[in-house]
Amino acid sequence: MRIAIIGSGYVGLVSGACLADFGHEVTCIDKVHSKIDALRAGRMPIFEPGLEHLVERNVAAGQLTFSTELAKPASEADVVFIAVGTPSRRGDGHADLSYVYGAAREIAGALCGFTVVAIKSTVPVGTGDEVDRIIRSVNPAADFAVVSNPEFLREGAAIDDFKRPDRIVVGLAGDERARDAMAEVYRPLYLNKPPLIFTGRRTSELIKYAANAFLALKITFINEIADLCENVGANVQDVARGIGLDNRIGPKFLHAGPGYGGSCFPKDTSALVRTAQDSNAPLRLVETAVAVNDQRKRTIVRKVVSACGGNVRGKTIAILGLTFKPNTDDMREAPSLSIIQALIDLGAQVRAFDPEGMTQARTLLDSSVSYAEGPYECAEGAEALVIVTEWNQFRALDFGRLRRAMSSAVMVDLRNIYKREEILKHGFRYVNVGEGAAADLFTFAEAAE
Structure with a gap:
């Protein structure tokens, strides 16, 4: 499959390198020219064990390329992943979705033929609905489907997590073509038999947040128990x-x-x-x-x-x-x-x-x-x-x-x-x-x- 990934940070770069290693043709896109220049030269913008070798191998094989331009890779892609940052918004703690919505507007103008737009960024419930609305408003003639595909990568073990995941979650909004496309993206993992869970799009968005919140609760709980241990x-x-x-x-x-x-x-x-x-x-x-x-x-x-x-x-x-x-x-x-x-x-x-x-x-x-x-x-x-x-x-x-x-x-x-x-x-x-x-x-x- 031909895949374009918008955002070449931690999630985008790891995902892109692993998908290329599966045999897909992947282009990682980022607006920061210095980052793309470094990646083309084999220099990683982040430290992640095994990533440099994985990128080098797939670039040499012609499976992985890097670009600052979105239009051509997105127009040729079967699946376009949005993997941009969603930092906390200053002042109120909400997720800043400006990068996600900006990517959606650019993708809309480049779509050609049926394309799945998969949101890998961690986003609040309802973001997929808004991305769908943005693309339709920019390009009413576009043939596309927006899905949620959250990542569950641990920094320091991200490559192994991607290739041997506990589960793969895909949130759909009714288009069976999108289901088939996402199943094909992850088909190389068939032998590892990870659960491929298809849900509604909003449910998928919430799964990511609920998972991280639960783990944060466990950490917080044991830290409070630690304080109690010290006192008793x-x-x-x-x-x-x-x-x-x-x-x-x-x-x-x-x-x-x-x-x-x-x-x-x-x-x-x-x-x-x-x-x-x-x-x-x-x-x-x-x-x-x-x-x-x-x-x-x-x-x-x-x-x-x-x-x-x-x-x-x-x-x-x-x-x-x-x-x-x-x-x-x-x-x-x-x-x-x-x-x-x-x-x-x-x-x-x-x-x-x-x-x-x-x-x-x-x-x-x-x-x-x-x-x-x-x-x-x-x-x-x-x-x-x-x-x-x-x-x-x-x-x-x-x-x-x-x-x-x-x-x-x-x-x-x-x-x-x-x-x-x-x-x-x-x-x-x-x-x-x-x-x-x-x-x-x-x-x-x-x-x-």
Whole structure:
């Protein structure tokens, strides 16, 4: 099939490269000339494991091309995907759909023959109806169908998620030709047998938001349980394992930490809350999760300050991990942003290291932040070391080397990647998330044995 993808950001580029790898002829389109020039030269605008090789292979095979012009690829395509950004709109939390509607207007003028317009961008309920209306108003003679086809890609594992999806959701508005076309797009996945779910278009739009909101609820829930554990002497990791073994609950997204961030959960929960309020069906649980997650960052900062004796003024704090999760360079809504800014406001000197996120971080963080070449350089002379993002290279640190480098042996592990007894025997003061005083005594006893 011939496929055009409008938007060559995270979703568009990953989707385009994977669809090309299926054997489709794909053109990824973006208005940013520098991005297209870089892609043509083999330089990726994002870090995603395996993406560079996948793009290189399919460009060489002639299956994947890049363009700044929409008209020709869209006119020749069987399916045109809209994969542009839908950031939170300033002031009210609604999704900003200006890029989606702009793409619809441009697509309308290029359509030639029956074409499926598939919305991959995360959009509120009813957006497909408006895209349909826009295309018909611009080009009344166009033969097309608008479908919803939300993405469910995890940054850091996006290629595997696309090629081995849990499910593929397609929302239709009655045209069986669109159903057949979308089935053909994903036919190469037949051997993997992912559920191909056809629903109404509005239902499909809501599935994406409901999925992200539910995962955000799980994260928020376990973070609140972590606070309770600290106050009653329990261990949140054991609690999470104990409840996660229940198949009705499951273990995923039950990892206590500094709160959710990234390109999806913050904006999608906010947009869903606004949609629900406008529809006179408020989602109180989601509203609370949003508020709790915002408060979470302040709670975490207090934990760091307390670990430093109640005062960080003039002290050097080493931050390991800046991106909102490992295996990405995405800094959008990363907890590190709020944590670092709060520490600076309290008078701390911050030095940071991240394997992939420092380029973006320099444009987002206070200019007083210094950056290191590695974790041990980051720790040099620091009063405390704070693990914010659980990159694999932080999971096997040389504690002797860290101890010699730091001026004070304090580790604040916001991702619980280490065992307390392992850190204590190297002379560190260890502060993690969701482990209370009674649990501390139990662990000390175990370590002594």
